[in-house]
Amino acid sequence: MTKLLFVKLFRDVQTIWGRIVMMIVAISLSLIVFSAMLYARVIFMSEMTSDYSSTNPASARITINPEVAPDHAEAILTAAKAESGIIDATMRSVLTVQIQGKDGEQTPLQLFTAAPGDPMRIANFKLEQGSWPPSKGGVLLERSALEYLNLKVGDSVTVTGFDGKLAQLNVTGVVHDQSLAPAYTGLQGYGYISTDSLPYLGKQPVLNQLIFTVADQAGQTEPSHDRDVIVRTALSLAGKLKGIPGIKIEEIAVPLPYQHPHQPIANMLLTALLAFGGLSLLLSAILIAAMFNGLLTQQIPQIGILKAIGAGSNRILQLYSIMVLLVAAAATALAILPGIVLGRALAQLVGGALNMDVTNFSVPLWTYAFVITLGIALPLLMSLAPLMQASRRTVREALDERGVESQSATANRFYAWLGRLRSMDRGFLMAFRNVFRRRARFLLSVGLLATAGAIFISGLNTMAGLQAIPKTLTDEQLWDVEVRLRAPASASELTNIVGQVPDAIRVETWNTASTGIQYPGEMNVTRTYPDQGHGSMSVTAIPLATSMFNSPPILDGRWLHADDVDAIVLPQSIRKTLPDVKVGDHIQLPIEGQLTNWLVVGIVKELAAAACPCVTQTGFDQATHHSDQANLVRIVTDRHDLQTRIAVGQAATQMLTDAQISVQVARPIDTLVGSIEGHSALLVVLILLIALAIGIVGMIGLGSTMSTNVIERTREFGVMSAIGASASTVRRLVVLEGVFIATISCVVAAIPALVLTVAIGAGLGNLFFYAPVPFQVSVPAIVIWVVVIVLGATLATLAPAYQASRLTVREALSYI
């Protein structure tokens, strides 16, 4: 490169600085989005693991029966600490009471209970206010629950105790437990009490869970990463505990070690965002190709001159490659800091949404290197084809450049036919023909807008799909209120009692039971987390003649038949724990302490709050040796609004309590729906923001393309003016071309948008639900995009069109 060529490059950039700036902004924006997603993912996934580990979660929990007082747990703890591989052990409980709201609504409060002298080494929390243990009758609330329940330290909460009587708990402090999901996602509060407070709630000060940490080998102090090791140790200990007189083992829970309960959702969220970030980068890549194609087209006559005075193709390639490099470097430099800032903010946002504090924002150097390499290499790569093409033009071709490519005979015949139509406006025809005058530019412009449109629409389609998931629940579950009992009761008695509740028009009794997949050699071992929700599985017995349940869509096999006794239908999410399960397999489920055998007859699709695994009521009764028993009452109410549902739930609870039947919780179906919506809310918002960024990049590309279109045809507009075209005619022509391109791009985007929607829905859905997200087409998204693009095309072309129409004929004709 000679010094003069650098001078030419610099001055060329100066003359087109507006478009250069647009290009830099577009590339930078896409790179910021992508890098932010990448940094957020790297930061958060690392923090999630370390934050979760900092709570020293229990490797396993053994639930025993009966419950024991802390000072009588010596034998159990001794057995635990003597077991090879166990690092530490203690006794705990997890209980649930109902907070009584002012308007009568009930909110579950999950209480993590420990002995007052528990050193809180295992499954600990960060104390933010107050002290451990709280005073008698006091509770430390998890900070997300404090916010969710709208409480503060010093407040009192009224709860229904275990004896059915109302009791007061005083909020004496705040903790942060990073092993728990935020309260709003589970629609319940979390509190921490000592056994000293249990009598205030109508319960003996007893505990029923032995929790412990397990190392790979005896003598080691770091908890194991190997679930098999933990399961073997837990089973061995459980065997020994059975030897203690009076002790029965209810459940052995071994969740996946070092994996936060919300790790899958965090993974899905951040993977989805990274995928969209990648798509925005793809879009900017096409934008670069389109903009450089336009830029180089304008430079063609000058390329001809340079070659005519002795420059070779390589020198031309070098010259414009440096221009690309400068633009790429500037864009990358601009994107570095905002990407880091946004990435950190996003990591904190995700952390906040998942109840985690992100404090360490360091990322490995490879991420910075990757982003920088991408920022520099992608524009160079994408502009390589137009650069090579431009540099290889012969002098004659370059100097003879008139801005129109030759058309095929078919195209010429088509235009000739159009021209013969009497009603055809010549300006309209000219605008239509001009759209196709440069095939490469047309394809790139349409490709750019169509890609942007496909990404935008598919993003909002995916959002609509996520928002449709709660509806899959209400399509399946046709009840208004469900009342869960603490223990099974007579089904006929329950029906009689609840049937008298005002506004309850239909009542059914059901059975559900906690269970877990029985792996060979893993008796009664589940993967349930301490919150009793994540990782848990319940089997549901479907009543023979239910009107409150529609069977979910069948993926494989069949639904239950009325005469089925040992048939079971599994949800597709079972593949998380049993990847190879298929129809015809036999599985074992521990139910109420007994091992039961089932034949898999079907696999169904349930995306939200899966009811299945499902068996028939007959099969359940036979397996558990019960009859006329139920632990769940479902009610259809007269009116289906939330107030009615809450009122009916309260009335049913009161009537059952009066009949000495203990109620665990009564909840409207709105609670379930709200929980599902809470899980996807953040993803929905973030997809919207990315879609917005993509829209902006698309608009920049369109503006640049249209302004290039106009500038290179300045002489042509001069000729038109010389033969009588008014300024408004010229403007109209230019605007029409922009609208044509925009309209064609909308049509072209249709199929890719649908394909992308299916792909993203399948990718996200399979990652989290083991089934695709419902396919939804967001009509508002399509309308918004079409309107924005056509309007945007009009606006983007108005400025250059106005400029073109303002030139005098002499100025236009003398333009080179």
Added chain:
Amino acid sequence: MNVSHLTQKETKSQHNETIIDLHQVTKTYEGPAGAFTALKGIDLQVRPGEFIAVIGRSGSGKTTLLNLLAGIDRLTSGDITMAEWRGRNVGLVFQFFQLLPTLTVAENVQLPMDFAKNIPTAKRQSRTLELLDRVGISDQADKLPAMLSGGQQQRAAIARALANDPPILLADEPTGNLDSMTSTSVLKLFAELSADGRTIIMVTHEHDAQSFTARQVTLVDGLVTSDAQRS
């Protein structure tokens, strides 16, 4: 078909011999409407120092002939023997000047020297000013082409064409975009350069231009119909 090149030394040494030799040169273009033959077996010999006008109507093939000589285009068949083109031994002057708009007049003139590297770096700037002075626009050296008149731009283009001291100048309608007075002054400049010993081939359709040239070659429909020395 064959295009062979002479070195600059060989070119300058062949004072009385042919500096450009065309033998049965044919150029055919393929287009949507079919093949079009712009030159049909042209034979032409040019001696060093000649100032030749190639005249003909539109479509006669005169610009095609010039493009082939300049190396801008490739012939379909035949032979051309001449000095190596493009910047080193052949200078090109176009009808529409074709100056680079973002470089000053002086920078436009100096650029071919940077490409060819014939002129030592230390001498390029002074040579540029000499050339601009030779064509009478040294006071416009630091201006951008858009600030010059048509005649001044064409003079700058001529100075650029002379940058590497080429023995051959090819000019395609150099006065086509100029008024008559400016045209005359440009043609006089060409005549002076020819008197200095340069070989100049100028495509033109203006009869006034022919009065400055020693030889006129007339093309009609791709064929040489007349090749006359002016007495």
